[in-house]
Amino acid sequence: QDLISHVQNPGKVRYGTASDLLDFVNMVSNIPSSSLLEVGEEMGVLLNKTDMVIKEGHYRIDLDVLLFPWKLTYKPPGPGHVPKGSFGKVHLAQDTKTRKRMACKLIPVEHFKPADVEIQARFHHENIAELYGALLWEQTVHLFMEAGEGGSVLEKLDSCGPMREFEIIWVSQQVLRGLEYLHSHKIIHHDIKPSNIVLMSAKAVLVDFGLTVQMKDDVYVPRDLRGTEMYMSPELVLCRGHNTKTDIYSLGTTIIHMMSGSPPWVRRYPRTAYPSYLYIIHKQAPPLEDIPESCSPAMRRLLEHALDRVPARRSSATELLNEEALHPSREDQ
Numbered sequence: 001q002d003l004i005s006h007v008q009n010p011g012k013v014r015y016g017t018a019s020d021l022l023d024f025v026n027m028v029s030n031i032p033s034s035s036l037l038e039v040g041e042e043m044g045v046l047l048n049k050t051d052m053v054i055k056e057g058h059y060r061i062d063l064d065v066l067l068f069p070w071k072l073t074y075k076p077p078g079p080g081h082v083p084k085g086s087f088g089k090v091h092l093a094q095d096t097k098t099r100k101r102m103a104c105k106l107i108p109v110e111h112f113k114p115a116d117v118e119i120q121a122r123f124h125h126e127n128i129a130e131l132y133g134a135l136l137w138e139q140t141v142h143l144f145m146e147a148g149e150g151g152s153v154l155e156k157l158d159s160c161g162p163m164r165e166f167e168i169i170w171v172s173q174q175v176l177r178g179l180e181y182l183h184s185h186k187i188i189h190h191d192i193k194p195s196n197i198v199l200m201s202a203k204a205v206l207v208d209f210g211l212t213v214q215m216k217d218d219v220y221v222p223r224d225l226r227g228t229e230m231y232m233s234p235e236l237v238l239c240r241g242h243n244t245k246t247d248i249y250s251l252g253t254t255i256i257h258m259m260s261g262s263p264p265w266v267r268r269y270p271r272t273a274y275p276s277y278l279y280i281i282h283k284q285a286p287p288l289e290d291i292p293e294s295c296s297p298a299m300r301r302l303l304e305h306a307l308d309r310v311p312a313r314r315s316s317a318t319e320l321l322n323e324e325a326l327h328p329s330r331e332d333q
């Protein structure tokens with residue numbers, strides 16, 4: 001009997017389109033978590049027919065897909081991390097049929113918001129971590145995404161120290177292509193920093209779109225402070241309206257971090273003495289002093305253009321991609 005009921009009542013995981021997935025995540029975030037308690041099995045929508053195999057409406061964690069905690073990338077919001085960030089434990093996942101390896105981000109259902117997946121469901125680019133599906137299981141939303149098995153740029157910096165210029169050029173080009181695409185759709189990422197850039201064998205991709213917004217017109221007036229302090233632009237800190245150029249400034253501070261091994265400001269203003277950097281960012285000129293001596297003149301020029309205090313004067317992603325620093329000629333090699 002239960003075999004018949006099982007076949008007649010297949011599970012609640014199905015293949016669908018991006019809009020099916022968005023309907024699902026909106027349902028999950030709208031119904032009270034108490035009623036979720038009754039659902040004894042996993043439910044969700046997978047976008048990717050080829051790489052994830054649903055069996056009779058089931059895609060069971062630890063059966064149809066295995067999760068392995070990576071170096072747990074979940075860090076409680078540290079100093080300078082405004083608690084608005086979307087955080088979640090990221091695991092390595094592997095489909096047991098196809099052996100396809102993915103990233104799986106676990107977000108407690110009470111912390112989950114549709115914004116966590118909207119951008120990745122609706123916009124696709126090779127430098128944005130692709131979304132494969134969303135599953136609800138044991139009060140936790142499981143987001144399956146493209147995996148950067150090389151880890152994040154922050155892990156690379158923590159384990160190998162400052163990066164060499166040719167590595168920084170490669171990462172900057174990848175990030176700028178992703179930003180050029182997002183900005184062309186008036187999308188602001190809001191949290192560009194080393195831990196949100198993950199590495200693969202042939203590319204780097206942006207991750208963590210929980211703070212992302214799509215502007216209605218050419219300025220976004222925030223209700224709250226979004227991002228991580230050391231990488232924030234002066235106009236974002238001022239909270240009087242900003243646009244996509246704030247991501248360009250954050251890329252500039254990220255390049256300083258890749259070059260020197262530390263975020264800007266922290267060596268001159270130690271965290272122990274400065275619990276917050278917002279005032280420093282607001283009052284001080286851009287952190288050009290944190291650019292190491294070893295920086296090439298071309299890269300220094302790129303940083304001056306990326307860190308310009310005036311957003312209108314600051315370069316766009318397209319302009320930075322055309323800078324000499326990102327096209328080292330033969331003799332520079």
Ligand SMILES: Nc1nnc(-c2c[nH]c3ncc(-c4c[nH]c5ccccc45)cc23)o1
Pocket residue numbers: 070071073088090103105129145146147148149150151152155198207208209
């Ligand atoms: N916050 C967030 N939202 N989405 C992601 C994400 C999508 N695909 C990924 N692939 C790899 C990693 C990752 C980060 N640190 C690591 C250290 C070792 C190995 C892997 C990693 C993270 C992701 O991360």
